[in-house]
Amino acid sequence: MSAETSAATPLLSARTLTKNFTVGKTLKPGSGRTLHAVDAISLDVYPAETLGLVGESGSGKSTLGRCLTRLYDITSGQLTFDGADITKAGTAALKPVRRKMQMIFQDPSASLNPRRRIRDMLAEVLRVHSIREGAAVNARLEELMELVGLRREYLDRYPHEFSGGQRQRIGIARALAVEPKLIVADEPVSALDVSVQAQVVNLFGDLREKLNLTYVFIAHDLAVVRHVSTRVAVMYLGSIVETGETEALYSRPHHPYTEALLSAIPQPHNRGRRERILLQGEIPSPLSPPAGCKFSSRCPYARDICREVRPPLTAIASGREVACHFPLE
Amino acid sequence: MEQKDKPILLDVDGLSVSFATDRGPVRAVSDVSFRVHEGEILSIVGESGSGKSVTLLSLLGLHDRKTTQVQGAVSFRGQHLLDLPASRMRAIRGKEIGLISQDPMTALTPVYTIGWQIAEQIRAHEAISARAARKRAIELLGEVGLSNPGEAVDRYPHQLSGGMRQRAVIAMALSCNPALLVADEPTTALDVTVQAQVLDLILRLRKDFGSAIILITHDMGVVAEVADEVAVMYAGRIVERGRTEQLFSAPMHPYTWGLMASIPPLSGARLPRLRSIPGMPPTPETIPPGCGFAPRCAFVQPACAEPPPLHRAGDQAALCIIDDTERPALRRAALPLEETP
Amino acid sequence: MVFAVLQRIGQMIFVMFGISALVFLIFFATPGSDPAARLAGRNASPETVEAVRKEFGFDRPLPVQYAIMMKRLFITQDLTSFVNRGYKIVPAVASAAPVTLSLVAGAAILWLIGGVFVGVVAALTRDSWIDRGLMALALIGVSMPVYWLGEVMNLVTQSRFHDTWLFSWVPALGYKPLLVDPVGWFKTLIIPWFTLAVLYIGIYGRVLRANLVEAYQEDFIRTARAKGLSPARVMIRHALRTSLIPFVTMFGLDFGVLVGGAALLTEVVFSLNGVGRLTYQALLNLDLPMILGTVMYASFFVVLANALVDVVYVLIDPRVRAD
Numbered sequence A: 001m002s003a004e005t006s007a008a009t010p011l012l013s014a015r016t017l018t019k020n021f022t023v024g025k026t027l028k029p030g031s032g033r034t035l036h037a038v039d040a041i042s043l044d045v046y047p048a049e050t051l052g053l054v055g056e057s058g059s060g061k062s063t064l065g066r067c068l069t070r071l072y073d074i075t076s077g078q079l080t081f082d083g084a085d086i087t088k089a090g091t092a093a094l095k096p097v098r099r100k101m102q103m104i105f106q107d108p109s110a111s112l113n114p115r116r117r118i119r120d121m122l123a124e125v126l127r128v129h130s131i132r133e134g135a136a137v138n139a140r141l142e143e144l145m146e147l148v149g150l151r152r153e154y155l156d157r158y159p160h161e162f163s164g165g166q167r168q169r170i171g172i173a174r175a176l177a178v179e180p181k182l183i184v185a186d187e188p189v190s191a192l193d194v195s196v197q198a199q200v201v202n203l204f205g206d207l208r209e210k211l212n213l214t215y216v217f218i219a220h221d222l223a224v225v226r227h228v229s230t231r232v233a234v235m236y237l238g239s240i241v242e243t244g245e246t247e248a249l250y251s252r253p254h255h256p257y258t259e260a261l262l263s264a265i266p267q268p269h270n271r272g273r274r275e276r277i278l279l280q281g282e283i284p285s286p287l288s289p290p291a292g293c294k295f296s297s298r299c300p301y302a303r304d305i306c307r308e309v310r311p312p313l314t315a316i317a318s319g320r321e322v323a324c325h326f327p328l329e
Numbered sequence B: 001m002e003q004k005d006k007p008i009l010l011d012v013d014g015l016s017v018s019f020a021t022d023r024g025p026v027r028a029v030s031d032v033s034f035r036v037h038e039g040e041i042l043s044i045v046g047e048s049g050s051g052k053s054v055t056l057l058s059l060l061g062l063h064d065r066k067t068t069q070v071q072g073a074v075s076f077r078g079q080h081l082l083d084l085p086a087s088r089m090r091a092i093r094g095k096e097i098g099l100i101s102q103d104p105m106t107a108l109t110p111v112y113t114i115g116w117q118i119a120e121q122i123r124a125h126e127a128i129s130a131r132a133a134r135k136r137a138i139e140l141l142g143e144v145g146l147s148n149p150g151e152a153v154d155r156y157p158h159q160l161s162g163g164m165r166q167r168a169v170i171a172m173a174l175s176c177n178p179a180l181l182v183a184d185e186p187t188t189a190l191d192v193t194v195q196a197q198v199l200d201l202i203l204r205l206r207k208d209f210g211s212a213i214i215l216i217t218h219d220m221g222v223v224a225e226v227a228d229e230v231a232v233m234y235a236g237r238i239v240e241r242g243r244t245e246q247l248f249s250a251p252m253h254p255y256t257w258g259l260m261a262s263i264p265p266l267s268g269a270r271l272p273r274l275r276s277i278p279g280m281p282p283t284p285e286t287i288p289p290g291c292g293f294a295p296r297c298a299f300v301q302p303a304c305a306e307p308p309p310l311h312r313a314g315d316q317a318a319l320c321i322i323d324d325t326e327r328p329a330l331r332r333a334a335l336p337l338e339e340t341p
Numbered sequence C: 001m002v003f004a005v006l007q008r009i010g011q012m013i014f015v016m017f018g019i020s021a022l023v024f025l026i027f028f029a030t031p032g033s034d035p036a037a038r039l040a041g042r043n044a045s046p047e048t049v050e051a052v053r054k055e056f057g058f059d060r061p062l063p064v065q066y067a068i069m070m071k072r073l074f075i076t077q078d079l080t081s082f083v084n085r086g087y088k089i090v091p092a093v094a095s096a097a098p099v100t101l102s103l104v105a106g107a108a109i110l111w112l113i114g115g116v117f118v119g120v121v122a123a124l125t126r127d128s129w130i131d132r133g134l135m136a137l138a139l140i141g142v143s144m145p146v147y148w149l150g151e152v153m154n155l156v157t158q159s160r161f162h163d164t165w166l167f168s169w170v171p172a173l174g175y176k177p178l179l180v181d182p183v184g185w186f187k188t189l190i191i192p193w194f195t196l197a198v199l200y201i202g203i204y205g206r207v208l209r210a211n212l213v214e215a216y217q218e219d220f221i222r223t224a225r226a227k228g229l230s231p232a233r234v235m236i237r238h239a240l241r242t243s244l245i246p247f248v249t250m251f252g253l254d255f256g257v258l259v260g261g262a263a264l265l266t267e268v269v270f271s272l273n274g275v276g277r278l279t280y281q282a283l284l285n286l287d288l289p290m291i292l293g294t295v296m297y298a299s300f301f302v303v304l305a306n307a308l309v310d311v312v313y314v315l316i317d318p319r320v321r322a323d
Helices: A003-007 A061-068 A091-100 A118-128 A135-147 A152-156 A164-177 A194-211 A222-228 A246-251 A256-264 A304-308 B052-059 B086-092 B114-125 B130-143 B162-174 B192-209 B220-226 B244-249 B254-262 B327-334 C002-028 C035-040 C046-056 C062-075 C089-124 C129-143 C146-160 C182-215 C219-226 C231-262 C264-269 C275-284 C288-316
Strands: A012-023 A033-045 A050-054 A076-081 A101-104 A182-186 A214-219 A231-236 A239-245 A314-317 A320-322 B008-021 B024-037 B041-045 B068-076 B097-100 B180-184 B212-217 B229-234 B237-243 B310-313 B316-319
Touching (some): A012 A061, A050 A222, A091 A101, A118 A135, A135 A164, A194 B254, A231 A246, A239 A256, B008 B052, B008 B212, B024 B041, B024 B068, B024 B229, B041 B052, B052 B068, B052 B180, B114 B162, B162 B192, B192 B212, B212 B220, C089 C231, C231 C275
Antiparallel strands (some): A231 A239, B237 B316, B310 B316
16 A cells, blocks of 8 residues: 555455345256456445446446446445445445545446436436425526536426437536545446547546545456556456556556556557567456466466466555566566 | 558448438448458448448448448449449358458357358358368368367357457458458457467468458457558548558548547556547438538638548648648647657 | 256146136136035035035135145046036047147148248349338238138128139038048138238238348448358348247247137137137136136146247257357
8 A cells, every 4th residue: 555545545345245136946956156356355445536446248347337336235245335334235324425435437328318308317316315495496507507518498408309428418517416535436437429428438537636535447448447547446247367557567567467458458659669578369268267366278388386376466566456476676 | 561462352442322212312431432452451441321331231232222322333353333333242242252240249140150140151152062161161160269279160149258259250251261351350359369369360361371351440450451452421421541550650631640640648647637529420311511620620621611622742632721831830730749759 | 957847847837827716716716616515506405505615615614625626627627617518628628629729720831931921022123112002011911800701701701702713612611621531621721821811911921021121230240241142042031031030929929818818709700619709608608617718728738839949949049049
C-alpha cells in the first residue's frame, strides 16, 4: 500500500470474498459442479479513487461487481462498506446501503421501462429513498439532467426516443439520483460507438471531480480503463492476478498475464513496431481451472511449481500486488 | 508500391444502396467507390450506421431484393456482380468470395457439426465425395490452428469456445480457396488475447492462400495492425481513403481526426480529458444533404451545406472542403498528441 | 441415461398421483356432497344408502377411500360405473382408446404435412399474394369451429352429395377397427381426419411461417447464403431444420391432449366412440369412477407426450445432449 492510501480507511473492503454457482444440477444426488466465479478475492476501494477492474470473459469481473454491490448473495468471505459489515445484510438492511452505492450496467435500455417517461422513473427513485419532497423533486430532476449533459426537456421523453449514448447518460442520472458515494460501473461504455464512448468516458471523469465520487470501473477495454482509473486490478479466472497504480501497472506489468494482455491490444501507433506475446489457447473453463497457478496452462514462463502450487496475491512493492511465483522485472 | 502492380480483383464504382421504408426510400450508402488488388487487405472503418456492413452485403448479393435498391457497378474479375443472375452469383459466393461473420456464436447453424457445414460448402461448389469433403474439412481446421482437427470436425458449434468457432468460420470461408475474403468485424466478439490470435491467423492466411481481404471493423487499432489500404466511412460515404501508413501519419478528414483522438492511448502521458466528437452519428434517415459530418465537425463552414469536394494527396483522398494549406494547422489542433516516429 | 429415464418415470408417477388425488378430492371430499346418497338414487331408503356406503368404503377415512378406489381401478380393475352399474371402467376406456388414437394419429400426419407445406411456402413467398392467400386460408381454418365444420362435412358427404361419384365411397358414420377391416377403417376416418386437421394446419402453418421469417434474420442463414447454397437448401436444411425445435414442443403437447380426449367434439360429430365421448358422457352423468378413469388416462398421455418430446429434442437438437 502506498503511504497516502494506507492512511485512509477503505470505503469498501472485501476479504476472501467468494461467489460459487452450481451448474448442471439435476435430481441425481451428487450431480452438478461448482463454478468458482469469484474465488476468495480480497480487495479495498479507497475514497475518491477509481479502481479499474479488467479481465476477459470468464474472469469473474462482472460477478465480483455484483457481489460488491450485494446484487448477488455472497457465498463466503466478508464485505464491509462505509464501516458496516454488509456480507449478510438483508433487503431492509441494504436499503440505506443502496443510497450510498449504486451500479451502472452495460445495456441501460434493458433496465429502462419503455412505457415510463424519464421524469417518472427518476422521480420514483427520489421518492423511494425519500430524498426530495414536493417542488424540490423537479428541481433535483433538472439538476440531474444537467449533471449528465442532457437537456431538461428530455425528462418528458420515453426511453426509445434516445440513442445508446443518451440512454447510458440516463442510466448514470438514475444512479446519481440517490447521491451515492460509490458507483460500480459494469462495462458502461463498451456497447457505444467510439466517438460516443469518449463523451461518456469524459462524463465519468467530470462527475468524479464535481461530486467527489468513488468508482469501481469494470471493463475489458484496457485503454479506457487506463484513462479513467487511478488503480487497476487484473482478473483471471475468478482471481486477481495483479494490482497496482495505473501508470506503474501499464508501463511495467509484473504478472505474465498482464503483460500478454497489454501486448495483445492492437494499437494505431504501434504498427509493425511491437512484439506481440501470443498466448496459446483460450481461457480455461472456470469449472475446471488448472491446478496450481490458474494461468499456468497458458503462461509462456510456467515451470513445474506453477502447475502445483497456487501463488497468493503478495505485495511486492508499494501499492503493488502480484500473484506469481516468478514475477516479471 | 509493389501492391499497385498487382491486378485489380474487385472494382466498386459509385455504389449506392437505398432501403424502402414506410416514409419512402432512404439512402444508406451513397456513391461508394474502392478497389481491391489481389492479395491486398482493405479495411473499411466506421461506426454503427456508417453503411459499412450494408456495402458489403450488397456486394455479395445478400441484401433483401424486395426492400433494397442497389445502384452502381461492381466488377469482380471482369464480371459485373450486380447484373449477374442469382444462380451465377451463387456460384461465386462461397467459392470465389468467402464471408467471415462478426459473431461466431450465431454464424454457424447450431444443429450441424462444423465438419458437416464445411463439407456442405465444398460440395455445393465441387463434385467431390462426402468422404473427400470431410477430409478437406479436417485439413482446413488444422490450417486455421485447431489443435485436434480430427476431433473438432465432429463437434457442434456450442461445444466450441468463441475463438475456436471463429476459426471454424474462417476455415469454412477458406474452404474453396476464394480469391477474396470478406470479414465483417471478425474479432469484435472475441477477447483481446483471442483477437490477437485470430488477427495473426488472418495475416498468415493471406500469406499462405494469397486471398485478398476486405476487413470491416470499427477498431482503429485492428486497422493499423493488418490493413494495407483503409477506407473510412461515415454516414454512408467513404470520407477518406489511403494507404494505412499515410492515413495514420497524416489523416486528412476531420472525422478521422476525431476518431483517432477518441481512443485513449495505451502508453505515454494520460490526458485529463479525451477529445470526443460531440453529438452522435446520424441514422440513414437523418443524413444531411451536404457533408454528412458537418453537424458534428469542429471546423464546419457555410460551404459544408454543399456536397464537399474530393481532395487528393498522392494515393490519399478525402471528401472535405478543407484544403491542403490550412489542413496541417487544423490537424495539429484536433490531434495534439500526434506522435512523430 | 438410465437415471434420466428413471427420473422421467418418477415424474410421471408423481404427476399422475397428483392429478388422481385432486380429482378424487374434488368429487369425494367436497363438503355437502354425499357420493353414497347420489349413488343410491333419489328415493333410496337410508338402509340402501348405508349399504352403498359400505360397499364403496365411504365410511372409512379419506386416504383409505382413495386407496380402495385406486386398487379397484388399477389392480383388480373391477371398478364399475356409478351410473350404469356393472359397467367396468378399465375395459370401457381400453376399448375407446384405439378409436381416439386412430383419429388423432391420422389427423396429426395430415396436419404436420399441411402445416409444414403452408409455413414453408408462405415464408418463401413472403409478402407476396401467395403468402397473403395462404395466411388468410390458415386464419379461416383456425376460425372454423370443429363441430360446425364436422356437421358441414357430414351434410355434404353423407346426404347432399352422397349419391354423386365424389362421395359415394364414404361409409356411414361409426368406427371400424383397423385389424378387422383396414379399408373400412381408412374410409370412415378420412373425413374426421381432415376435419380435425384443418384447425391445426392453420395454427401450425402460421406459427411455422413466423418461426421461419425469424430464422431468416439469423446470422447462420446469412452464412448459409454466403456459402453459395441454393435457396431450397437454405430453407430446408438450415431454416426449417432449426425452426422444427419449437414446432416439436407444440406438436407433442397438442398430440398428448388430443389423444387424452380433447378431440371430443370431432368424436361426437362423427359418432366415434372414443375417449373424448366417454369423458363427455361421464361428465354429463357425474359418473365419478368413469371421470376418474378417463382423467387418469388423459394425464397419462399428456405426461407421456411430454416425455417423448424430450426424447425427440435430444435427437434433433444437439445443444440439449449431455456432453
